[in-house]
Amino acid sequence: MxxxxxxxxxxxxxxxxxxxxxxxxxxxxxxxxxxxxxxxxxxxxxxxxxxxxxxxxxxxxxxxxxxxxxxxxxxxxxxxxxxxxxxxxxxxxxxxxxxxxxxxxxxxxxxxxxxxxxxxxxxxxxxxLGVPAMTAHRALTVHDGGPARLGPGTLDGRTVLVAGGAGAVGHAAIQLARWAGARVITTISSPEKAALATAAGAHHVVNYRTEDAARAIRAIAPDGVDQVVEVSPARNAALNAKVIANHGSISVYATDGGAEMTLDVRHHFALNARYQFLLLYTVGDAALAAAAEDLTRALEDGALPVGEDAGxxxxxxxxxxxxxxxxxxxxxxxxxxxxxxxxx
The missing domain is CATH 3.90.180.10 (Medium-chain alcohol dehydrogenases, catalytic domain)
Structure with a gap:
C-alpha cells in the first residue's frame, strides 16, 4: 500500500x-x-x-x-x-x-x-470531524450548570460566543451550538469570514477589526454571553471579561496569540466565571465516547455539513x-x- x-x-x-x-x-x-x-x-x-x-x-x-x-x-x-x-x-x-x-x-x-x-x-x-468537532463538543459541554451532552434543545436559552468562527473548530462549534438551540454570536476579521460564519449558522457576526466588539456583543446580549468557545485567550481576555455573563464559562482550546494571559481576578470573582482549559488528547475516554454519540446524532440530523456553502x-x-x-x-x-x- x-x-x-x-x-x-x-x-x-x-x-x-x-x-x-x-x-x-x-x-x-x-x-x-x-x-x-x-x-x-x-x-x-x-x-x-x-x-x-x-x-x-x-x-x-x-x-x-x-x-x-x-x-x-x-x-x-x-x-x-x-x-x-x-x-x-x-x-x-x-x-x-x-x-x-x-x-x-x-x-x-x-x-x-x-x-x-x-x-x-x-x-x-x-x-x-475528529479533532475539530470533538473539541467543539467538549467546549460546549463544560459550562457551569450547562448540559454534559448535546442534542436538540440542550442549549435553549443560552448565548454562545465563538471566537474565530471561520476556523475548523469554530465552524463545528457554531453548527453544534445552533443545532442544540443556542443563540450564536461569532467574532471574525473580514467580510469573507463573516460570510462563512453566517453560512455555518451563526445568528450574529462581529468584526473585531472594524467595530467595538464588546459594545456590539453587549448590544446583542445585554445580560452577557453564557459560554465562550475561545481560540485566543491571551488576545481576547479583556473582551471576554466585558461580555461574559454571571456564571459564564470560557472554554479554551488553543493558544493562538500567545500562551500567557492577564486576568482581573476580582472581576471574575464577582461574576462567578469559569475558565475551562481543554485538550482533546487528555479529556478521557468517557468524554470522547459521549462526543462521538452526540456527533452521530447531529450527523443524522444533517447538522454538520462541510463545503463553502456550509461555511x-x-x-x-x-x-x-x-x-x-x-x-x-x-x-x-x-x-x-x-x-x-x-x-x-
Missing part, C-alpha cells in the same frame, strides 16, 4: 511517499481503507516536533501522520465488536500515541477510535502531495484541508 511517512522531525520535506505492507488488525482493532484523510494543526506541529530541535528523533522509528479520516472497514480483529467489513466509518485520534495515522491507504486503529458514519454523510464530512471551504490534495497539505494548514488556509487517499 501507499503511505506517507517520516523518520525525523522537521519541515514538510521530511514527509515521503513509501510502499508498505498492508497491516493486520490485532485483537480489539479494525482496519480501515481510508478514503479521505483530514489534516489539522496538531498534525504539522507533531511533525516538526514542537519543543524539540529540528531533526530530533520521532516517537516511533517511522510515523504516518494525521489523526482524522474516513473510509470503509476492511478487516475486523478478534473482539472488535460492533463493526463489520463494509461499514462506513470516521476515525479520530488515529495517530495519538501510535505510529500510524490516516495518511495511508489502510490504517489499523483501536475500535474505540472508529465511529460509524451515517449513510447521508459523505467521507468529506467524516474526515472533517467550511475544502482544499484538497492527492496523497503524494501530503507535504503541500501540511504546508497549507500551517499557512492558515481557511476551511478544511483534506487528502484524497483512495476511492473507498
Amino acid at each position: 501507499r503511505a506517507i511517512a517520516y523518520s525525523s522531525t522537521g519541515p514538510s520535506s521530511v514527509l515521503q511517499l513509501v510502499q508498505r505492507d498492508i497491516p493486520e488488525p490485532s485483537p480489539g482493532e479494525v482496519r480501515v481503507r481510508v478514503a479521505v484523510s483530514g489534516v489539522n494543526p496538531t498534525d504539522w506541529k507533531a511533525r516538526i516536533g514542537i519543543g524539540a530541535a529540528p531533526g530530533a528523533a520521532t516517537p516511533f522509528p517511522e510515523v504516518v501522520p494525521n489523526q482524522d479520516g474516513a473510509g470503509v472497514v476492511d478487516a475486523v480483529g478478534d473482539g472488535a465488536t460492533g463493526f463489520a467489513v463494509g461499514d462506513r466509518v470516521w476515525i479520530l485520534l488515529a495517530a495519538h500515541e501510535r505510529p500510524t495515522g490516516t495518511a495511508q491507504e489502510f490504517t489499523v486503529v483501536p475500535a474505540s477510535r472508529v465511529v460509524r458514519l451515517p449513510d447521508a454523510a459523505g467521507f468529506d464530512v467524516g474526515a472533517s 467550511l471551504p475544502l482544499t484538497r490534495f492527492p496523497l503524494e502531495r501530503a507535504a503541500e497539505a501540511h504546508d497549507a494548514v500551517e499557512a492558515g488556509t481557511i476551511g478544511k484541508v483534506l487528502i484524497d487517499v483512495t476511492e473507498a
Whole structure:
C-alpha cells in the first residue's frame, strides 16, 4: 500500500511517499481503507516536533501522520465488536500515541477510535470531524450548570460566543451550538469570514477589526454571553471579561496569540466565571465516547455539513502531495484541508 511517512522531525520535506505492507488488525482493532484523510494543526506541529530541535528523533522509528479520516472497514480483529467489513466509518485520534495515522491507504486503529458514519454523510464530512468537532463538543459541554451532552434543545436559552468562527473548530462549534438551540454570536476579521460564519449558522457576526466588539456583543446580549468557545485567550481576555455573563464559562482550546494571559481576578470573582482549559488528547475516554454519540446524532440530523456553502471551504490534495497539505494548514488556509487517499 501507499503511505506517507517520516523518520525525523522537521519541515514538510521530511514527509515521503513509501510502499508498505498492508497491516493486520490485532485483537480489539479494525482496519480501515481510508478514503479521505483530514489534516489539522496538531498534525504539522507533531511533525516538526514542537519543543524539540529540528531533526530530533520521532516517537516511533517511522510515523504516518494525521489523526482524522474516513473510509470503509476492511478487516475486523478478534473482539472488535460492533463493526463489520463494509461499514462506513470516521476515525479520530488515529495517530495519538501510535505510529500510524490516516495518511495511508489502510490504517489499523483501536475500535474505540472508529465511529460509524451515517449513510447521508459523505467521507468529506467524516474526515472533517475528529479533532475539530470533538473539541467543539467538549467546549460546549463544560459550562457551569450547562448540559454534559448535546442534542436538540440542550442549549435553549443560552448565548454562545465563538471566537474565530471561520476556523475548523469554530465552524463545528457554531453548527453544534445552533443545532442544540443556542443563540450564536461569532467574532471574525473580514467580510469573507463573516460570510462563512453566517453560512455555518451563526445568528450574529462581529468584526473585531472594524467595530467595538464588546459594545456590539453587549448590544446583542445585554445580560452577557453564557459560554465562550475561545481560540485566543491571551488576545481576547479583556473582551471576554466585558461580555461574559454571571456564571459564564470560557472554554479554551488553543493558544493562538500567545500562551500567557492577564486576568482581573476580582472581576471574575464577582461574576462567578469559569475558565475551562481543554485538550482533546487528555479529556478521557468517557468524554470522547459521549462526543462521538452526540456527533452521530447531529450527523443524522444533517447538522454538520462541510463545503463553502456550509461555511467550511475544502482544499484538497492527492496523497503524494501530503507535504503541500501540511504546508497549507500551517499557512492558515481557511476551511478544511483534506487528502484524497483512495476511492473507498
